Structure formats: structure tokens, C-alpha cells
Amino acid sequence: MKNNSTFKSAISGLELADNQKISGKSIHNPILGLIIKDFPSFCDEDCISVQELNDYRQKYISNYLSSEIGMLSDLEKNVISSLKEDKSIVSIVEDEDESRSFGQKIADKVADFGGSWTFIISFVLFIVIWISANVLILVNKGFDPYPFILLNLILSCIAALQAPVIMMSQNRQEEKDRNRAKKDFMINLKSELEIRMIHDKIDHLIMHQQQELIEIQKVQIEMMNDILHQIKK
Numbered sequence: 482m483k484n485n486s487t488f489k490s491a492i493s494g495l496e497l498a499d500n501q502k503i504s505g506k507s508i509h510n511p512i513l514g515l516i517i518k519d520f521p522s523f524c525d526e527d528c529i530s531v532q533e534l535n536d537y538r539q540k541y542i543s544n545y546l547s548s549e550i551g552m553l554s555d556l557e558k559n560v561i562s563s564l565k566e567d568k569s570i571v572s573i574v575e576d577e578d579e580s581r582s583f584g585q586k587i588a589d590k591v592a593d594f595g596g597s598w599t600f601i602i603s604f605v606l607f608i609v610i611w612i613s614a615n616v617l618i619l620v621n622k623g624f625d626p627y628p629f630i631l632l633n634l635i636l637s638c639i640a641a642l643q644a645p646v647i648m649m650s651q652n653r654q655e656e657k658d659r660n661r662a663k664k665d666f667m668i669n670l671k672s673e674l675e676i677r678m679i680h681d682k683i684d685h686l687i688m689h690q691q692q693e694l695i696e697i698q699k700v701q702i703e704m705m706n707d708i709l710h711q712i713k714k
Contacts, residue, residue, distance in 0.1 A: 491527035492520055501530040512537050515544075542674055585653060592650035595643055608632070 487496045491505075505513065505525040515537050517523050581589070594600050611632055615623045625631040 488528050490529050490533060491523055492516070492529050492533050497530045501532070502528050503531060503534050504528050508534065512541050515540055538678060542677075585649070588646050588649040588653070591643065591646045595647055 486499050488502045505527045
């Protein structure tokens, strides 16, 4: 007597559990086209397993990304890999501990201090003290009389050194922003692809439930026919 709890996959030819059974009728055309491309004899009446369907879903997604975006980048490959392994991509793209060189730390501190009110107030006080010391105390006969050539030289040197240091910090911040944008792209891409897969799975569940209801109705009709047959006797 044939065991109804298993079925034979039309792709691998293996006997698999019936709860893994997926009919060819419930497979969407794009994915069905990939299966028929590899197995030309595959038809709507044939069945495959959920795992085999998922493998072709991943293949379809890879082909879609390749055709729409071009060559798959490392980001898309990571997303596809996370879908196959059913892993959360958030754990992959979490911010790692920053390793900054000594120069980068100095640049960040200079940028933080140079863009603060502390720097503005202290610098204004320095200039006021410098001018007051030369004009009021030393009566323009001190180390830097009016028009304060030495002060202008110091200010020019500070500006010349401060500008590239701040630019270094800004460039590093832009690089961090680009990395963050890539991580956001990976999460959004996986979300979109998982939503598509959820739609496919829901469609499969609906089709599977319909098939089960039809089978139940057939069994009920057979039982009713048997009862009617016994009553007639």
C-alpha cells in the first residue's frame, strides 16, 4: 500500500514529507520559468519541496538584482547570503568599534573644539587681551604695536593649519555617513525581498489550503455516497 505521507520530488527524485509538498500550479510564472529552464519536462502536475522552491526563489532574486542593478556588489551578495541562511542582517551591519589613528583623534578634537562657543569666546578674549596689552598698557611700544602685524601672522597660521585639519575630520565623517547609507540600503533591500517572499509563501499557503479543502470535500462526498448506497440497500 502506498504511503500517502510522502511524495516524490520532480526535481531531485527524492521521497519527501507531504507537508513539504508544493504543486507546480501554485508556483509563480517567473520562478516556474527558471525551474522549466533547468527541467524542461516539469509541468503543473509535478511537485517539489519547499526547500527546492526557496532555492529557486533565491536564484530568481539574484537574477533580478543582476538584471536591474548590474553586477552584484558585495552588499547585494551579503543580502542574498543572509536570505539563504535566514540570518538577521542587522547583526551584520551593526556599527563596529571605531579604530582611529592618532592623527584622526587629533583632527576630531580640533574640529570639535574649533566649532564650539568655547573656542570663539576664548579666541575673542585672547585678541582683546593682546590688543589691550599693546595699546593701553605698552602704549603701542610693546612687542606688537598697531597694526598688530604679529597678531595677524598668528591668526593666519592658525587658520591655515585649522582648515585642513577640520577638512580631514569632515572627510572621515562623510565616509562614516556613506557606510551608514550602505548599511541602510542592505536592510531596506532585504526587507523588500523578504516581503516578496512572504507574498509568495502566503499565496502558497492559500493554494495549499484550497487543495486540502477540495480533498476534504471529495472525501465527504464519497462518505455521503457510501451512506446513501447503504440506505438504498
